[in-house]
Amino acid sequence: MLQYTLKRILLAVPVVIFISVIVFYIIQLPPGDYVSNYAAEMSVAGEVFTQEDMAAMRADLGLDRPVFEQYLIWVRDIVVHGDFGFSFNYNKPVMAVIQQYMGLTLTVSLVTMAFQYLVAIPVGIYCAVKQYSAGDYFFSGLSFLGMATPHFLLAVILMFLSYTWFGDPLLGLFSAEYVNAAWSMDKAMDLAKHMVIPVIVIGLSGTADLIRVMRGQMLDELNKPNVVTARAKGLSERKILLKYPTRAALNPIVSTFGWSLTSIFTGSTITAIVLNLPIQGPVMFNALLGQDMYLAGTWLLFMALLTVLGTLISDILLAWLDPKIRTEFRGT
Amino acid sequence: MTTQTAHAQQPLLRVQDLKIRIRLDNGVMQAVDGVDFEIRQGQTLGLVGESGCGKSLTSRALIGINPKECETTGDITFMSPSESGKPVELLSLNPNGRQIRAIRGRRIAMIFQEPMTAFSPMYTIGNQIMEAILLHRTKNKKEAKKIALEMLSKVGISDQEKRFDQYPHEFSGGMRQRAMISMALSCNPELLIADEPTTALDVTIQAQVLELMKELQQEFGMAILLVTHDLGIIAEMCDEVAVMYLGKIVEQAPVKELFANPKHPYTKGLLKSMPRLGGDRSRRLDSIEGSVPVPIDMPPMCGFYDRCKDRIDGVCNRMAVPATRIADNHTVRCFLYSEPGEANSHVQAHP
Numbered sequence: 268m269l270q271y272t273l274k275r276i277l278l279a280v281p282v283v284i285f286i287s288v289i290v291f292y293i294i295q296l297p298p299g300d301y302v303s304n305y306a307a308e309m310s311v312a313g314e315v316f317t318q319e320d321m322a323a324m325r326a327d328l329g330l331d332r333p334v335f336e337q338y339l340i341w342v343r344d345i346v347v348h349g350d351f352g353f354s355f356n357y358n359k360p361v362m363a364v365i366q367q368y369m370g371l372t373l374t375v376s377l378v379t380m381a382f383q384y385l386v387a388i389p390v391g392i393y394c395a396v397k398q399y400s401a402g403d404y405f406f407s408g409l410s411f412l413g414m415a416t417p418h419f420l421l422a423v424i425l426m427f428l429s430y431t432w433f434g435d436p437l438l439g440l441f442s443a444e445y446v447n448a449a450w451s452m453d454k455a456m457d458l459a460k461h462m463v464i465p466v467i468v469i470g471l472s473g474t475a476d477l478i479r480v481m482r483g484q485m486l487d488e489l490n491k492p493n494v495v496t497a498r499a500k501g502l503s504e505r506k507i508l509l510k511y512p513t514r515a516a517l518n519p520i521v522s523t524f525g526w527s528l529t530s531i532f533t534g535s536t537i538t539a540i541v542l543n544l545p546i547q548g549p550v551m552f553n554a555l556l557g558q559d560m561y562l563a564g565t566w567l568l569f570m571a572l573l574t575v576l577g578t579l580i581s582d583i584l585l586a587w588l589d590p591k592i593r594t595e596f597r598g599t
Numbered sequence: 600m601t602t603q604t605a606h607a608q609q610p611l612l613r614v615q616d617l618k619i620r621i622r623l624d625n626g627v628m629q630a631v632d633g634v635d636f637e638i639r640q641g642q643t644l645g646l647v648g649e650s651g652c653g654k655s656l657t658s659r660a661l662i663g664i665n666p667k668e669c670e671t672t673g674d675i676t677f678m679s680p681s682e683s684g685k686p687v688e689l690l691s692l693n694p695n696g697r698q699i700r701a702i703r704g705r706r707i708a709m710i711f712q713e714p715m716t717a718f719s720p721m722y723t724i725g726n727q728i729m730e731a732i733l734l735h736r737t738k739n740k741k742e743a744k745k746i747a748l749e750m751l752s753k754v755g756i757s758d759q760e761k762r763f764d765q766y767p768h769e770f771s772g773g774m775r776q777r778a779m780i781s782m783a784l785s786c787n788p789e790l791l792i793a794d795e796p797t798t799a800l801d802v803t804i805q806a807q808v809l810e811l812m813k814e815l816q817q818e819f820g821m822a823i824l825l826v827t828h829d830l831g832i833i834a835e836m837c838d839e840v841a842v843m844y845l846g847k848i849v850e851q852a853p854v855k856e857l858f859a860n861p862k863h864p865y866t867k868g869l870l871k872s873m874p875r876l877g878g879d880r881s882r883r884l885d886s887i888e889g890s891v892p893v894p895i896d897m898p899p900m901c902g903f904y905d906r907c908k909d910r911i912d913g914v915c916n917r918m919a920v921p922a923t924r925i926a927d928n929h930t931v932r933c934f935l936y937s938e939p940g941e942a943n944s945h946v947q948a949h950p
Contacts, residue, residue, distance in 0.1 A: 493716060493717055495717075499709040500704035500734065501700040501731065502700070502730065502734065514721050515719065515720075590722075590766040591766065594768070
């Protein structure tokens with residue numbers, strides 16, 4: 268098992284290097300660069316920005332060098348100094364920008380995930396056990412609706428409802444008076460209140476999806492002969508349900524857990540923009556838009572790394588959950 | 600056949616007029632239609648018939664583990680010698696209730712056709728065997744493990760300590776069925792229901808498993824209800840045979856009597872379709888022409904009518920066939936052996 272894990276980690280190295288090359292290449296693809304964008308903005312604002320100014324700025328930022336050289340410098344700094352470059356937009360090191368948003372991003376993502384699993388698993392089990400009952404139809408209808416509704420639309424609707432009922436659209440994650448306040452009980456409560464809408468909006472389609480998967484898995488498992496065997500032993504229905512079908516149905520659910528890693532760290536983008544949430548998604552979006560290349564590059568690289576890591580975590584979870592795969596490891 | 604002492608002749612389980620209906624989109628299927636039989640202590644009753652005749656449903660109805668779509672009526676009386684001789688009416692019990700669950704696995708145990716899927720792949724064999732023991736015999740895990748290991752050695756599994764902690768996929772098919780038998784017998788049941796216990800196994804393993812079941816029957820003195828489609832297994836294992844066709848028992852007799860003197864055209868057909876040692880190898884085996892009808896909205900008639908060589912037009916397709924006792928232990932459901940007149944009056948009551 269340990270050997271397998273090490274092998275997988277080593278294999279991930281070339282994958283990540285390859286991805287970093289592609290990432291850097293893609294960022295360079297759109298016409299223009301940060302400097303030309305900046306110049307365009309300046310001229311809109313009425314300032315005069317000459318060719319010489321642009322050239323000076325490019326030289327200053329290192330953008331006048333060939334692309335592969337820029338790439339090598341970027342990679343060298345990451346490996347040697349742990350320096351991911353400089354964000355032009357924020358005028359700060361990339362890591363500082365990411366750190367600034369990480370805490371709240373993780374909070375929103377983890378709460379959303381917990382919400383998804385805590386709601387979807389019991390509801391999925393209920394729908395399977397009571398297949399074709401009124402409750403099953405209700406939750407199934409709701410989950411189809413949840414899958415089909417665009418996030419941003421739901422976000423706007425919920426903000427509107429919140430505004431009409433409570434007089435506050437609950438925009439952002441904090442009320443104005445707490446944004447720059449130190450952490451306190453009141454601030455935490457304010458955060459909790461503001462998180463209700465984002466968690467529902469971001470978590471809805473995932474929850475809907477998980478309900479469908481869980482229900483389908485449970486229906487498969489409930490009809491397996493091992494359930495009949497357990498019944499013939501004289502076990503109670505509740506014990507049978509929890510020990511056999513539920514345990515088996517959890518495998519595919521838990522094994523996809525690792526794939527959520529990317530979304531945990533990046534948060535959602537469009538919903539976050541609509542709801543004005545101070546999390547990573549919009550930061551990333553603006554970086555791409557403004558050709559803030561090191562920030563965008565670091566982000567894409569980070570996501571790629573999380574995907575690779577997430578797949579590894581999924582595989583390890585599956586091996587840990589499924590006795591069949593587990594013995595194969597023991598055997599080697 | 601097993602030697603029977605006087606006490607072994609006591610009835611253990613009596614089934615009367617068992618009917619199972621299943622509601623389907625296109626009507627109500629009468630899957631089991633008035634089955635009667637009796638199993639005596641220590642005896643083996645074979646229930647034989649082709650796929651879909653209702654034999655598995657019948658056997659599962661005994662402990663109430665059919666899916667809830669199955670509407671079951673009739674009487675299933677269980678006369679356990681250990682329960683102060685008080686008969687229990689199994690069908691009247693709540694199918695998820697405490698009372699029936701105390702009988703399931705404890706007094707009446709069951710083994711299934713597919714030993715691969717009958718075990719859960721998620722838990723060790725030991726865990727799954729111990730489950731029944733912990734439920735019915737002892738709350739002490741150590742003791743339960745000891746019983747489970749003993750049972751594993753009884754069914755001929757060597758290296759039990761290691762096997763105990765293995766998962767079903769690490770067992771071969773024959774091993775799994777042995778483990779299944781040890782699980783079923785771990786609580787000393789009075790009746791073992793074996794639903795096609797060897798169908799999924801190789802012929803050589805089949806013989807071993809059947810031999811094992813016979814040995815354990817001698818040792819524990821339990822009765823067996825053996826459900827199968829294989830007449831060879833019936834001949835080897837059973838004291839008495841009930842032949843099922845389309846939800847009804849069409850013929851029932853002691854095993855020797857049935858093989859020597861089959862009466863029902865269906866039984867005769869089944870016996871003719873069996874290969875025989877020393878038979879003429881160039882001859883094709885007989886088969887029964889046609890296929891089984893689906894028992895949805897069937898008029899009162901003999902279910903075998905369409906396929907029967909000896910059918911009597913205007914009789915067999917006009918009324919339900921009553922069971923006729925033609926010898927002491929031999930009953931048959933066929934108009935060739937009964938007066939249609941008796942049944943006629945019976946049918947006229949429901950035009």
